[in-house]
Each structure stands twice: as C-alpha cells, then as structure tokens.
Amino acid sequence: MVYLLDKVWKEYRGRAGVTRALDGLSLSVERGERLALVGRSGAGKTTLFRLLNATLRPTRGRVLFDERDVGQMSSRELRAMRRRVGTVYQQHYLVPSLSVLDNALCGGLGRWSLWQTARSVLRPERADVEEAEHFLELVGLKDKLRERADTLSGGQQQRLAVARVLMQNPEVILADEPVASLDPGLADSVMNLLHEVADEGRRTLVVALHNVELALGYFPRVVGLRGGAVALDAKASGLTREALAEFYADEKAWQQTPVT
Amino acid sequence: MRRPLPFRTTLLLAFLLAAGLCLSCSGGNRAGQASQTTLRLSMIPTTDPGKMLRESQPLVDYLQRETGAKVELTIPTNYAAVVEAVGSDQVDIAHFGGFTYVQASARYGVTPLVQRDRDQNFHSVFITQPGSNVNGLADLKGHTFAFGDVNSTSGHLMPEYFMRQSGVDADVIAKAVYTGGHDATALAVSNRKVDAGALDELVFERMTKEGKLAPDSVRVFYTTPAFFDYLWAARKGLDPGLAESFAGALLKLDASKADDKKVLDILSATKYVKASDPDYEKLRQAARDAGLLK
Amino acid sequence: MATDSGHIAPRSVARGRGGDLLTPRRVVVMLGTVAALALCWRAAEVRPALLFDRMTLAAVWNFLRGLFPPDLSPDFLRVVLKATFQTIAVALAGTLLSVGIGMPLGVLATATLWRRGPLLEGERRGTKLKLLAALSLSTRALLGFLRAVPDLMWGLLFVVAVGLGSLAGTLALAVAYGGVLGRVYGDVFEDVDPRPVEALHAAGATRAQVFLRGVWPQAAPAVAAYTLYNFECAVRAAAVLGFVGAGGLGYEINLSMRLFEYGQVLTLILAFVALLTGTDALSRHFRRRLHAEVSPASPARFLMEETLGVGAPPFGRRASRVLSRVRARAVVPLLAFAALCSLYAVGFLNGALLDEGLASRVARFVARMFPPDLSAEFLLGLVRPLFQTVGISVIGTLLGIAVGAGLALPATSTLAFVPADAAGRRSASGLAARWLAYRVARAVFTLLRAIPELVWVLVCIIAVGLGPFAGTLAIGLHTGGVLGKLYAETLEEVPMRPVEALRAAGARGPQVFLWAMWPQARPMLLSYTVLRWEMNLRVSTVLGLVGGGGLGQAVYNNVQLGFYTRLSTLIAVVYALVVATDWLSDRLRYRTPDECEPPRRT
Structure with a gap:
C-alpha cells in the first residue's frame, strides 16, 4: 500500500475564520494503481494532493506513505519522501524565466547536492542534460530546449511539467487537473503520456480531473470527493456517466465540460 | 544550509576574496616593512588642509632628517577623529588643542x-558689532552668542569658563550656537547673525590681516586671561626614543636660522618649549565643571 | 476606478457632499492640526522677517557674487577631479559591500523562506523551525534599524570609529544601504510567483535549492534593477557623506565653504551635478533594459518608487528580452570589477579587510556606546532638539509644498501648452510667455533638486545664521524642487479625457485644473507629499551636523566630546522617531476612506 489516509481533517485559519477543506477523509491507494479523482472545485482535491506530496500537514488524522506516518517524519525524511512523489501541477508552476531545459533539470534537484545545483546553474553535468533531453524528446519539446518557459503555449507547458516529473523519476505521480486548459486532442495526448510513463516504471498514478469522459476512459478506479470527504469510490467499469454526474449536480460546469 | 546564496553572488564573493587576498598580501608586506620606522603625525589645520599638506614638505623633510623615521603627515579636520586615531594607534604623535589633549589623556x-x-x-x-551696546561680559545678558567647535579650547571651553567665572547669565551659554569653527564665528558676528562670539586670537588676527574680516565690521570687547592651549603629544606605547627625538627636533629650531625659520613658519611658531601635564589642570577642571569631561 | 471609459473625472462627484464638512470630530482634528503646526513653527524658529533683513540680503549677495567666477585653476581642478573619483569609488565600493550585507540578510528576512507559505506547511513545527523563524524576524528588525538611522549619522559614527576618509564613507554606505537593499531584496524574494517554488519544493528540493532555482531566477531582474538604482542614490549619498569628514566632493564643498572660497564651491557643485547627471543617465539606460523583465504587476516596481519616493525609474516596455539579458549579463561583471577597483581605492582591500585593527576598532567603539545614557538630565535636554527636528521637517515640507505647487502649474506641459490643433485664437506673445514660464520653472526644479539639503543648509546659514531656521529653509528649497517636479509629472499623467471634455464644454484653465485634474491627481499628490515629509524627517535629524538645528547638533557635540553612551541613546531616539513617522505616514497615505488603493505610477 502506497498511501493510507485515516480520517484526515484539514482546516485553514484565515481572516474570515476557519474553513474546513477536508472533513475526516479516509482513502487507501495500492502500489501501481491508477486512480482518477473527481469532484467540484472546492471539494478538497488540491488540499488532498498537497497532503499526498507532503507539502501540507493535516490538522487531525494520519497520512501514511509506504506504511510510515508522514506527520512523524523529520525534514530530511520529508524531502526523501517528496523525491519519491512527483507532482504535475496545473499551469504556471514552471519557473518562467528559466529555459525549457533548465526547468526539466529542476526535476533532479531532489537527488542533487547544493553544490551540484550551484554548478548546474552554469554548466549542468552532461549525463543530466542527456537525460533531460531524452525526456523532453519524449514529450515533444526537443526543439525548444533553449526557450524560456513562459514563451511556451499552455499545452507545451503542461508537457514540460511532465518532463520535469520524469526527470524526478518518482514512484508516485500526482497530477492536478493536467488537462484543464488544453483542447481535447492535446488532453488525450497528455493523458496517454502519463499512462505510458506510469506503465514504464510501474508507477502509481493519481490524477484529478474535471472531465468525466477522461476519468472513465483512462482510469480503472474513480474516487469522488464532496465536502472534503470521499463520497464515491468505485471501479470505472461499474460506473456510468449519469452516476458520476451526481458530483456535479446543480453545477453548470458539468454541462460545459467538453465531451470528447 | 541555513543561508543559501545565489550562485552568481557566491562566485562574486569568491572572486572578491581571492582578489582581496592577493592585494592585501602585497599591501600587507609593504606596511610590515615600513611600520618599524614610520612616524605618523597628525596636525589640526589652521587653513586649507590640502594647501597645508602641500606646503608642509619642508617640515616633513626636516623631521625625517632629525628622527631618522619615515614621517607621514595627515591633516584631519575632525578633533574627535584625532583623539580616536591616537587611541587606536593609528597616529603616533598628534597636535592637540588643549581641550582635546585633556580628553585624550583621560581616555587614552x-x-x-x-x-x-x-x-x-x-x-x-570676544567680539561683537561696532554699534552694539556690549562692552563687557556682564552686558551679554539677553544677547545671542556663538562658540566655535564644541571641542575647541579657545573657541568654546575657555570662553565658557571665563563667562561662568564672571557670572554671565546661564541662559546665554545654554542658548549659544556652535558654529563649528573660528572663521564661522567671526563671520556670524560680522553678518549680525549673532550678537557676540568668542574665538581664537590667532585666527582673528589672521582673518583681519588677510581681509576675510572687514576691520570695521567687528570689535573686540573682551580678551580672556592667558591659558594653555595647543601641544604635541604622543600616543601611549610609542617608542620613547622616537618621541624624544621628535621633541628634540622641534625644541632646537632656531628662528634666527633661515632653514629653521621656514619650518617654524609652517607651524606658525617662533620657538618651541617643553609641555607638561600639570599645566593643564586648570583646563581639566574647567572642562569637568562645565560637564564637558567625564 | 477605471477612467478609461468615461470623460468624467472620478471623485469629482464626491465633492458634492459638503453638508457634513463640519462634524465635531473634524473640528477637533482641524484645531489639533493648527495647534501642532503652530508648535512646529515655534520649534523651527521661523522668522520670515529675517529673510528680508538688509544684512541677510547683503550676505546672500556677497555669497552669490563670490560664486563667480568659478575657480577653474588647474591646481583646483585637480582637487575636484580627485574628489570626484573618490566619490565614485566610495559609492561603488559602498554599493558592493551593501550588496554583500543586504543579500544574505535579505534572504534571511524573506518570510516565504522561513516563516510562512508552502515551503513550511508540510513541516513539523519543531524548535529548529521556530528558531529559524525568530532569526528571520529579528533580521527583518535589524534591517529596519539599519535603514532608519540616516546614512550621514552612520558616516559620523564610522569617521570616529575608523578615522577620517573614504573608508569611513564606504562603511557608512555599506551599512545604511545594506539595510535598504536587504529589505528590498527580501520583499522581492517574497513577491515572486509562489507556484514554481511550491513545485520545486514538492519535488524534494532543499530550501537552498528552491531559492537557487525557483526564487532567484524570478527575482534576478528586479534585484539587478534595484541595485543599479541604489547605486545612483549611493553616488549622491557618497558626496554628501563628505560633510562629516568621509572624503570626496562633500568634504571639499564643506571645506571651501568654511574657507569662504565660494568660487571653488561653484566648481565643486557643478562637478557634483555633472556626476549625478552622468550616473543617472547610465543607470537609467541599463535599468530600462532590465525592467523589460520585471512584470508590470510586480510589487518590486512599486517598492522602488516607494522606498525613495523620487526619480521613479522609467520602465521600458518593449525592449527585447534577449538583448536585455545579454547586456545585463555584461553589466554585472563590469560593475563588479569597477567596484572591486573602488574597494582597493578606498583602502578596504589593501589592509582594512584583513586588518584586525578595523574590526577591533569598530567593536571597541560600539562597546563604549553601552550602556546608553538614560539620565533624566540628558533626556530632558533632548526635548527641545526633538521638537526642533519635527518642526524643521514639518515647516520645511510645507515650504516645499508652497514652492513646488506654485511652480508646478506653469511646469505642467499639459496646462502650459494648448494642443496645436485646439480651436481658438491665441496670441504669439502669450504662447512665448507660457513657454518661457515652463522652461524657467523646470530649470528651477532642477537646480533646487540637484543641490543636496546639506549644501542648502550651508547657504542658508550664510543668509539667516545657524539654527533650525536655516535647516527649515534648506529642506524647503530642496523639497520644493523635488515635489514641484513630481507634482508637474503627476498632473501631466492624469488621464486627459475628462480634461478635454471640460475644455470642450468651454471651461477655462483654472476650472479645468480644479474640476478635471485635481480630483484625479489628488491621492497621488498627497502620497508623494507625505512620503517626502517622511524622508525630510530623516534629513532633519542630521542637519544639525552642519549647523542646521535639531537632534543632529546633539549627536555631533556628543561625538566630539566622546560621550558615546549618550550617542546610543540619541540613535535610539532617532530610530524611534523615524519608526513613528513611518507609521504616521502610512496611516496618512492609506487611511483616507475614499482612497484605500495605494497610489501607483502608471
């Protein structure tokens, strides 16, 4: 078992008072599993992702990664864990002023020492560059190596983010709405890419999606969040579009979601 | 890694450090060789320090010849900096005013x-305008008054002392302004920015002679009794032999010899005599009484 | 508050609700303000009659006559040249050192690295993290302190601690601007887009790696641009530091003033103005290129303008990014090299850096400042200079407002020149008069602005004698130049459509100003003025160093007398005063209910 979340609460304290993002959420994920996460915005998907990649601590409850309690880990152990979990974010999570190659190389930070990092600013090691170039070729960005990340289109940025995660070589890949801003053709190509990558290293794949078609089409297991808790956890084969629509009831976004 | 540094800065710092090491090695050697025989003098300027420095070459030459040491002369414009420099062994022998000498001896x-x-x-x-009704210290009550630099003996400490002695209204002293220099005091009085002021008699003479001060714009209404002022003093720990030879060199200057006269003129002097600490007891007491010395 | 859509000036409507103008609260506030102003007036010892006194006019006339001809003898020109180079060297070396101080402190003060945000939300709040957060907070406080104490005061301290000359000036700049830069760097680092930072953090990067690959690449252009801007300010400061004995042009100006060599003064001031103009043009050139990279929405821009209030850097909008990067890369090593040479020139590298004497001298000096003198007698004596300082800054600023506002109208091009294609008859002589007024007003601003407050103090002392009144006048003159230029520029930048609409409706000049320009420009004018007052307060704490009244005189005298324990008290008082002013100024600028938006230059 890669993940075991046991009655997890997460509350944010803000000026407007306390908001509850997760409300006693429990979930387990097996190694090598493919999992789609659906739910309206505000259902707690992003918070859940941040718990899964250990950049957030739960207010209450336990998160186990590889049978170890994340809450008890030291900073060093946390870093080691984060290295094993790769995250593909939505857009804008690339360093805008760095080149495509540099951004891809950033995936390797977790295993580099500070000195290596410093050196890579001027002249990265040949082996690393070759590796990064290989992954960039895989995502179809080989011809854009020297361009600044902020000059890329949305789809290219998304693929660069995937290349960065490949460079990181994680055991688990989390992807938060990786296709939200892409047109249907591109969305399919990114989804295929994620699956290829996951196949390659028997990686666990957790993807948050707005698009029900994609969720049903690509993932054997679908988990639905509502109000910060799991409201649906089923095999995709046993689900219909109509059953899933429940999560988007009274929400126009559902009707507007592009259906491919 | 608590303090990550951006790489370019790291590089820059490394470069800087390397360059610094090289430079300081070469510089350090020079200073090291010279330090045994260097005599660092500092002299308070009576006129444009740059001009003084240029014109003081005969003095430097003379002292180098007499003491056998390499003489470095600096002409600072800040009394307090001289005191600190002597205290931190940056200057070996300094020309002090009476008051700064008392401070330096108390501290260092x-x-x-x-x-x-x-x-x-x-x-x-003590000067005032020709038309004013101030004719003695007692008349100062109700008038504005200017001292020079707060650290000056003849521009502040002793005038204040004699004013207190003769019972001048305390308000005059409390409200007095500090012009920062003898020249400025003279100018402030002649321009009627203050009613009266006190300054160094030598500076007053020089300014009148050089025409910086129109003779009919001010008048002297009081001259203080005599007191001890400027002197040369050596820092603590200076080789006594070196101090002796410096003192000897100045003491044996004879105004009747043409060469010596040149040196004496630079120092606005005619003859040098030995200075001794007990002469400054009165001054010291005056400073303590006025709360200017702790 | 978009004005794009309409031809109606925003807020001009708000003037209408005049019914509740005299609420009891307002009356109390108004009476309080009047009383405070009266107090300030008294404290600053303002005597307007003195300005027209026969002796004053004679002294000013003598001074002006003495300025001409400027001393251009080869001997003196050599002195000027040397002093100019010394000033440049001090500025460069000081800037380099201040980067060295500001960068690590800035990193340490960055809240998003040590205190809050995504980097910390996954960590266990252990003792180590708490300690780091506390360290970061105290660094921020330290930076605030370094910034609050005026550079001239640092200069005086270092002159006494390490001796006269350029080294003292360099160290003073390093400390004072280290504080400024550290604060700015910290803010720039905090303002970068947090999302890439979070992504790197989630990939297992350490904090240092996150900084190096996530924060720095985003912040670098703003950091470089601000550092350049800072250098510009350092040149000005380096010259002024000479007034307390730190070498360079200021030292020579002070000296020539004291020796009544006004011809030399003029030469020196001309050299100073030339130097400033040169650095300004150079730095502007490079900054424009760098700024193509700072996103328009970046708070770094606002910061640049806010921290110093004047000379908001112009932002090139279309400079090519690639080109700018290439140039920027060439500039940094070049500047670094020049700065290195300067460090050598001011005697920092050859000796001072590794000379144990320097550190121990500074340490000993600091040790002697403790414990602070808190005797009632001394503290009571500070009340008068404290009031004087506040009075000088307030009345001086008011004077500056009067001078600046009076000249700003003819200096506003949109008011001075009616568009050529506007309908209506105009006389050639009227146009010529307006053109002349415009030129004259602009020239006066340049003159008033270029000459630092401290030089103005020396001039005003010649005119009205030593004391707070001279300081007040000096601040008023310099501020008049600064504010006048800002006022004119602000009025020029006001959206023109409401103005055109009123003109079209037949409104005359003053009406157009009152109903279309003033309501639009008001918040920004107010903001600039209050910021300037804040800066003037800092200045008025040091005017006394050259005889302009206020706390500076007490600082100078106690340094001279070696009463260093009193010095630490005085520094604390100045710090408290500056902090209080900052607070008040923030309130004045942001509180006004219908203007909650902080003003920004467009």
Whole structure:
C-alpha cells in the first residue's frame, strides 16, 4: 500500500475564520494503481494532493506513505519522501524565466547536492542534460530546449511539467487537473503520456480531473470527493456517466465540460 | 544550509576574496616593512588642509632628517577623529588643542611633548558689532552668542569658563550656537547673525590681516586671561626614543636660522618649549565643571 | 476606478457632499492640526522677517557674487577631479559591500523562506523551525534599524570609529544601504510567483535549492534593477557623506565653504551635478533594459518608487528580452570589477579587510556606546532638539509644498501648452510667455533638486545664521524642487479625457485644473507629499551636523566630546522617531476612506 489516509481533517485559519477543506477523509491507494479523482472545485482535491506530496500537514488524522506516518517524519525524511512523489501541477508552476531545459533539470534537484545545483546553474553535468533531453524528446519539446518557459503555449507547458516529473523519476505521480486548459486532442495526448510513463516504471498514478469522459476512459478506479470527504469510490467499469454526474449536480460546469 | 546564496553572488564573493587576498598580501608586506620606522603625525589645520599638506614638505623633510623615521603627515579636520586615531594607534604623535589633549589623556593616556611658547600664554577674544551696546561680559545678558567647535579650547571651553567665572547669565551659554569653527564665528558676528562670539586670537588676527574680516565690521570687547592651549603629544606605547627625538627636533629650531625659520613658519611658531601635564589642570577642571569631561 | 471609459473625472462627484464638512470630530482634528503646526513653527524658529533683513540680503549677495567666477585653476581642478573619483569609488565600493550585507540578510528576512507559505506547511513545527523563524524576524528588525538611522549619522559614527576618509564613507554606505537593499531584496524574494517554488519544493528540493532555482531566477531582474538604482542614490549619498569628514566632493564643498572660497564651491557643485547627471543617465539606460523583465504587476516596481519616493525609474516596455539579458549579463561583471577597483581605492582591500585593527576598532567603539545614557538630565535636554527636528521637517515640507505647487502649474506641459490643433485664437506673445514660464520653472526644479539639503543648509546659514531656521529653509528649497517636479509629472499623467471634455464644454484653465485634474491627481499628490515629509524627517535629524538645528547638533557635540553612551541613546531616539513617522505616514497615505488603493505610477 502506497498511501493510507485515516480520517484526515484539514482546516485553514484565515481572516474570515476557519474553513474546513477536508472533513475526516479516509482513502487507501495500492502500489501501481491508477486512480482518477473527481469532484467540484472546492471539494478538497488540491488540499488532498498537497497532503499526498507532503507539502501540507493535516490538522487531525494520519497520512501514511509506504506504511510510515508522514506527520512523524523529520525534514530530511520529508524531502526523501517528496523525491519519491512527483507532482504535475496545473499551469504556471514552471519557473518562467528559466529555459525549457533548465526547468526539466529542476526535476533532479531532489537527488542533487547544493553544490551540484550551484554548478548546474552554469554548466549542468552532461549525463543530466542527456537525460533531460531524452525526456523532453519524449514529450515533444526537443526543439525548444533553449526557450524560456513562459514563451511556451499552455499545452507545451503542461508537457514540460511532465518532463520535469520524469526527470524526478518518482514512484508516485500526482497530477492536478493536467488537462484543464488544453483542447481535447492535446488532453488525450497528455493523458496517454502519463499512462505510458506510469506503465514504464510501474508507477502509481493519481490524477484529478474535471472531465468525466477522461476519468472513465483512462482510469480503472474513480474516487469522488464532496465536502472534503470521499463520497464515491468505485471501479470505472461499474460506473456510468449519469452516476458520476451526481458530483456535479446543480453545477453548470458539468454541462460545459467538453465531451470528447 | 541555513543561508543559501545565489550562485552568481557566491562566485562574486569568491572572486572578491581571492582578489582581496592577493592585494592585501602585497599591501600587507609593504606596511610590515615600513611600520618599524614610520612616524605618523597628525596636525589640526589652521587653513586649507590640502594647501597645508602641500606646503608642509619642508617640515616633513626636516623631521625625517632629525628622527631618522619615515614621517607621514595627515591633516584631519575632525578633533574627535584625532583623539580616536591616537587611541587606536593609528597616529603616533598628534597636535592637540588643549581641550582635546585633556580628553585624550583621560581616555587614552597620551604623553605631552612640546608646544610653542605662545601656546602657554594663549587668549580668546570676544567680539561683537561696532554699534552694539556690549562692552563687557556682564552686558551679554539677553544677547545671542556663538562658540566655535564644541571641542575647541579657545573657541568654546575657555570662553565658557571665563563667562561662568564672571557670572554671565546661564541662559546665554545654554542658548549659544556652535558654529563649528573660528572663521564661522567671526563671520556670524560680522553678518549680525549673532550678537557676540568668542574665538581664537590667532585666527582673528589672521582673518583681519588677510581681509576675510572687514576691520570695521567687528570689535573686540573682551580678551580672556592667558591659558594653555595647543601641544604635541604622543600616543601611549610609542617608542620613547622616537618621541624624544621628535621633541628634540622641534625644541632646537632656531628662528634666527633661515632653514629653521621656514619650518617654524609652517607651524606658525617662533620657538618651541617643553609641555607638561600639570599645566593643564586648570583646563581639566574647567572642562569637568562645565560637564564637558567625564 | 477605471477612467478609461468615461470623460468624467472620478471623485469629482464626491465633492458634492459638503453638508457634513463640519462634524465635531473634524473640528477637533482641524484645531489639533493648527495647534501642532503652530508648535512646529515655534520649534523651527521661523522668522520670515529675517529673510528680508538688509544684512541677510547683503550676505546672500556677497555669497552669490563670490560664486563667480568659478575657480577653474588647474591646481583646483585637480582637487575636484580627485574628489570626484573618490566619490565614485566610495559609492561603488559602498554599493558592493551593501550588496554583500543586504543579500544574505535579505534572504534571511524573506518570510516565504522561513516563516510562512508552502515551503513550511508540510513541516513539523519543531524548535529548529521556530528558531529559524525568530532569526528571520529579528533580521527583518535589524534591517529596519539599519535603514532608519540616516546614512550621514552612520558616516559620523564610522569617521570616529575608523578615522577620517573614504573608508569611513564606504562603511557608512555599506551599512545604511545594506539595510535598504536587504529589505528590498527580501520583499522581492517574497513577491515572486509562489507556484514554481511550491513545485520545486514538492519535488524534494532543499530550501537552498528552491531559492537557487525557483526564487532567484524570478527575482534576478528586479534585484539587478534595484541595485543599479541604489547605486545612483549611493553616488549622491557618497558626496554628501563628505560633510562629516568621509572624503570626496562633500568634504571639499564643506571645506571651501568654511574657507569662504565660494568660487571653488561653484566648481565643486557643478562637478557634483555633472556626476549625478552622468550616473543617472547610465543607470537609467541599463535599468530600462532590465525592467523589460520585471512584470508590470510586480510589487518590486512599486517598492522602488516607494522606498525613495523620487526619480521613479522609467520602465521600458518593449525592449527585447534577449538583448536585455545579454547586456545585463555584461553589466554585472563590469560593475563588479569597477567596484572591486573602488574597494582597493578606498583602502578596504589593501589592509582594512584583513586588518584586525578595523574590526577591533569598530567593536571597541560600539562597546563604549553601552550602556546608553538614560539620565533624566540628558533626556530632558533632548526635548527641545526633538521638537526642533519635527518642526524643521514639518515647516520645511510645507515650504516645499508652497514652492513646488506654485511652480508646478506653469511646469505642467499639459496646462502650459494648448494642443496645436485646439480651436481658438491665441496670441504669439502669450504662447512665448507660457513657454518661457515652463522652461524657467523646470530649470528651477532642477537646480533646487540637484543641490543636496546639506549644501542648502550651508547657504542658508550664510543668509539667516545657524539654527533650525536655516535647516527649515534648506529642506524647503530642496523639497520644493523635488515635489514641484513630481507634482508637474503627476498632473501631466492624469488621464486627459475628462480634461478635454471640460475644455470642450468651454471651461477655462483654472476650472479645468480644479474640476478635471485635481480630483484625479489628488491621492497621488498627497502620497508623494507625505512620503517626502517622511524622508525630510530623516534629513532633519542630521542637519544639525552642519549647523542646521535639531537632534543632529546633539549627536555631533556628543561625538566630539566622546560621550558615546549618550550617542546610543540619541540613535535610539532617532530610530524611534523615524519608526513613528513611518507609521504616521502610512496611516496618512492609506487611511483616507475614499482612497484605500495605494497610489501607483502608471
């Protein structure tokens, strides 16, 4: 078992008072599993992702990664864990002023020492560059190596983010709405890419999606969040579009979601 | 890694450090060789320091010849900086005013060496405008008054002392302004920015002579009794032999010899005599009474 | 508050609700303000009659006559040249050192690295993290302190601690601007887009790696641009530092003033103005290129303008990014090299850096400042200079407002020149008069602005004698130049459509100003003025160093007398005063209910 979340609460304290993002959420994920996460915005998907990649601590409850309690880990152990979990974010999570190659190389930070990092600013090691170039070729960005990340289109940025995660070589890949801003053709190509990558290293794949078609089409297991808790956890084969629509009831976004 | 540094800065710092090491090695050697025989003098300027420095070459030459040391002369414009420099061994022998000498001896234990004969018999002059009704210290009540630099003996300490002695209204002293220099005091009075002021008699003479001060724009209404002022003093821990030879060199200057006269003129002197600490007891007491010395 | 859509000036409507103008609260506030102003007036010892006194006019006339001809003898020109180079060297070396101080402190003060945000939300709040957060907070406080104490005061301290000359000036700049830069760097680092930072953090990067690959690449252009801007300010400061004995042009100006060599003064001031103009043009050139990279929405821009209030850097909008990067890369090593040479020139590298004497001298000096003198007698004596300082800054600023506002109208091009294609008849002589007024007003601003407050103090002392009144006049003159230029520029930048609409409706000049320009420009004018007052307060704490009244005189005298324990008290008082002013100024600028938006230059 890669993940075991046991009655997890997460509350944010803000000026407007306390908001509850997760409300006693429990979930387990097996190694090598493919999992789609659906739910309206505000259902707690992003918070859940941040718990899964250990950049957030739960207010209450336990998160186990590889049978170890994340809450008890030291900073060093946390870093080691984060290295094993790769995250593909939505857009804008690339360093805008760095080149495509540099951004891809950033995936390797977790295993580099500070000195290596410093050196890579001027002249990265040949082996690393070759590796990064290989992954960039895989995502179809080989011809854009020297361009600044902020000059890329949305789809290219998304693929660069995937290349960065490949460079990181994680055991688990989390992807938060990786296709939200892409047109249907591109969305399919990114989804295929994620699956290829996951196949390659028997990686666990957790993807948050707005698009029900994609969720049903690509993932054997679908988990639905509502109000910060799991409201649906089923095999995709046993689900219909109509059953899933429940999560988007009274929400126009559902009707507007592009259906491919 | 608590303090990550951006790489370019790291590089820059490394470069800087390397360059610094090289430079300081070469620089350090030079200083090291010279330090045994260097005599660092500092002299308070009576006129444009740059001009003084240029014109003081005969003095430097003379002292190098007499003491056998390499003489470095600096002409600072800030009394307090001289005191600190002597205290931190940056200057070996300094030309102090009476008051700064008292401060330096209290803080850093300097040794008095020599002074001009006239320094033992020094005066301040009190000036006012020709048309004013101030004719003595007692008339100062209700008038505005200017001192020079707060650290000056003849521009502040002794004038204040004699004013207190003769019972001048305390308000005059409390409200007095500090012009920062003798020249500025003279100018403030002649431009009627203040009613009266006190300054160094030598500066007053020089300004009148050089035409910086129109003779009919001010008048002297009081001259203080004599007090001790400027002197040369050595820092604590200076090789006594070196101090001796410096003092000896100045003491044996003879105004009747043409070469010596040139040197004496630079120092505005005619003859040098030995200086001794007990002569400054009165001054010290005056400073303590006025709360200017702790 | 978009004005794009309409031809109606925003807020001009708000003037209408005049019914509740005299609420009891307002009356109390108004009476309080009047009383405070009266107090300030008294404290600053303002005597307007003195300005027209026969002796004053004669002294000013003598001074002006003495300025001409400027001393251009080869001997003196050599002195000027040397002093100019010394000033440049001090500025460069000081800037380099201040980067060295500001960068690590800035990193340490960055809240998003040590205190809050995504980097910390996954960590266990252990003792180590708490300690780091506390360290970061105290660094921020330290930076605030370094910034609050005026550079001239640092200069005086270092002159006494390490001796006269350029080294003292360099160290003073390093400390004072280290504080400024550290604060700015910290803010720039905090303002970068947090999302890439979070992504790197989630990939297992350490904090240092996150900084190096996530924060720095985003912040670098703003950091470089601000550092350049800072250098510009350092040149000005380096010259002024000479007034307390730190070498360079200021030292020579002070000296020539004291020796009544006004011809030399003019030469020196001309050299100073030339130097400033040169650095300004150079730095502007490079900054424009760098700024193509700072996103328009970046708070770094606002910061640049806010921290110093004047000379908001112009932002090139279309400079090519690639080109700018290439140039920027060439500039940094070049500047670094020049700065290195300067460090050598001011005697920092050859000796001072590794000379144990320097550190121990500074340490000993600091040790002697403790414990602070808190005797009632001394503290009571500070009340008068404290009031004087506040009075000088307030009345001086008011004077500056009067001078600046009076000249700003003819200096506003949109008011001075009616568009050529506007309908209506105009006389050639009227146009010529307006053109002349415009030129004259602009020239006066340049003159008033270029000459630092401290030089103005010396001039005003000649005119009205030592004391707070001279300081007040000096601040008023310099501020008049600064504010006048800002006022004119602000009025020029006001959206023109409401103005055109009123003109079209037949409104005359003053009406157009009152109903279309003033309501639009008001918040920004107010903001600039209050910021300037804040800066003037800092200045008025040091005017006394050259005889302009206020706390500076007490600082100078106690330094001279070696009463260092009193010095630490005085520094604390100045710090408290500056902090209080900052607070008040923030309130004045942001509180006004219908203007909650902080003003920004467009």
